[in-house]
Amino acid sequence: MAGFAITDLGLSHFRSHRLARLSFDGRPVALIGPNGAGKTNILEAVSLLSPGRGLRRAGADDLSRKPESLGWKITANLNSKNAAHEVETGADAGQTRHVRIDGKLATQVSLARITRVLWLVPAMDRLWIEAAEGRRRFLDRMTLSFAPDHAEAVLGYEKAMRDRNRLLKDQVHDAHWYRALEVRMVETATQIDSNRNDTLARLRTAQHDCDTSFPTAELTITNPEPIADLAQALAENRRRDMAAGRTLTGPHRADLQGVYADKGVAADQCSTGEQKALLISLILANARALAADIGAAPIILLDEVAAHLDTQRRAALYDEICALGAQAIMTGTEAALFDSLGPRAQCFQVTESANQSQTEEIQL
Numbered sequence: 205m206a207g208f209a210i211t212d213l214g215l216s217h218f219r220s221h222r223l224a225r226l227s228f229d230g231r232p233v234a235l236i237g238p239n240g241a242g243k244t245n246i247l248e249a250v251s252l253l254s255p256g257r258g259l260r261r262a263g264a265d266d267l268s269r270k271p272e273s274l275g276w277k278i279t280a281n282l283n284s285k286n287a288a289h290e291v292e293t294g295a296d297a298g299q300t301r302h303v304r305i306d307g308k309l310a311t312q313v314s315l316a317r318i319t320r321v322l323w324l325v326p327a328m329d330r331l332w333i334e335a336a337e338g339r340r341r342f343l344d345r346m347t348l349s350f351a352p353d354h355a356e357a358v359l360g361y362e363k364a365m366r367d368r369n370r371l372l373k374d375q376v377h378d379a380h381w382y383r384a385l386e387v388r389m390v391e392t393a394t395q396i397d398s399n400r401n402d403t404l405a406r407l408r409t410a411q412h413d414c415d416t417s418f419p420t421a422e423l424t425i426t427n428p429e430p431i432a433d434l435a436q437a438l439a440e441n442r443r444r445d446m447a448a449g450r451t452l453t454g455p456h457r458a459d460l461q462g463v464y465a466d467k468g469v470a471a472d473q474c475s476t477g478e479q480k481a482l483l484i485s486l487i488l489a490n491a492r493a494l495a496a497d498i499g500a501a502p503i504i505l506l507d508e509v510a511a512h513l514d515t516q517r518r519a520a521l522y523d524e525i526c527a528l529g530a531q532a533i534m535t536g537t538e539a540a541l542f543d544s545l546g547p548r549a550q551c552f553q554v555t556e557s558a559n560q561s562q563t564e565e566i567q568l
């Protein structure tokens with residue numbers, strides 16, 4: 205099955221890369237090199253071909269190569285199902301990020317309509333044991349891969365909530381000021397909740413219908429109040445929210461809970477290795493569900509994932525990626541971590557010299 209794929213990637217003054225150009229042929233890609241050479245920076249650049257702040261959630265100014273701080277630019281030729289697109293994103297020094305698709309200015313949300321990018325990075329390894337915010341963000345990234353308009357619903361909800369929070373902090377008691385904002389919050393919250401639950405249903409199907417070496421995760425969403433009762437809850441709790449200075453009910457307070465299905469053990473009680481395997485399982489399930497849903501596998505970014513898997517599971521991961529037809533871009537410190545891929549993958553050596561990253565294609 206053909207998937208979304210980058211054929212050419214260019215970086216200009218991005219992180220440690222002063223100027224880089226990589227050509228991909230659609231196969232999985234292994235980026236090898238020592239820590240600090242700039243491998244993850246390439247993954248981050250690819251993640252910025254989708255909406256949002258990328259896999260590190262960095263601000264536009266933080267992405268510019270130091271010490272020049274001239275701004276930065278990423279360009280890509282992208283195969284998107286049956287179409288090809290030229291994509292550019294970047295920011296001049298001190299400016300906000302821009303996006304161009306086929307030479308025309310576009311919104312970040314537009315990127316979700318021409319590609320799908322999933323990622324797993326070491327910072328996500330503690331997903332199950334840290335704050336709910338990270339799990340919501342993880343869930344919303346998966347949801348966005350199925351429903352590109354999910355970002356607009358989230359932004360709409362957050363804007364209305366910020367305006368409501370401003371009224372709360374200003375101790376405004378007049379109900380008329382709240383009603384229009386709360387109607388907007390309920391409308392967008394209903395869409396957000398529906399999108400999230402639809403995503404979980406798709407993931408369940410993708411996990412249960414596939415023979416995989418990775419464990420199945422049973423997922424549920426918990427909300428402080430049922431979304432169906434949100435309008436009443438917002439109206440009744442204005443005084444409580446005013447005392448807190450913020451809105452305490454809504455999808456922004458939801459949490460994602462996971463259970464290791466075969467063991468019946470909550471994800472936050474699993475071993476570190478089991479938690480990592482559950483995350484990989486969800487990324488693969490997301491990719492399979494997308495391929496079944498839209499007929500194209502997503503681009504998958506896996507940072508240092510191979511080092512945490514034994515030889516058998518590494519081989520199983522690579523086999524599943526190749527069976528999907530997905531362009532996966534993976535990093536590792538040693539070529540031996542990708543031995544079982546052999547000629548099924550491209551390989552690039554990433555090195556650093558004089559505070560500048562360099563890339564060179566080599567044989568795996």
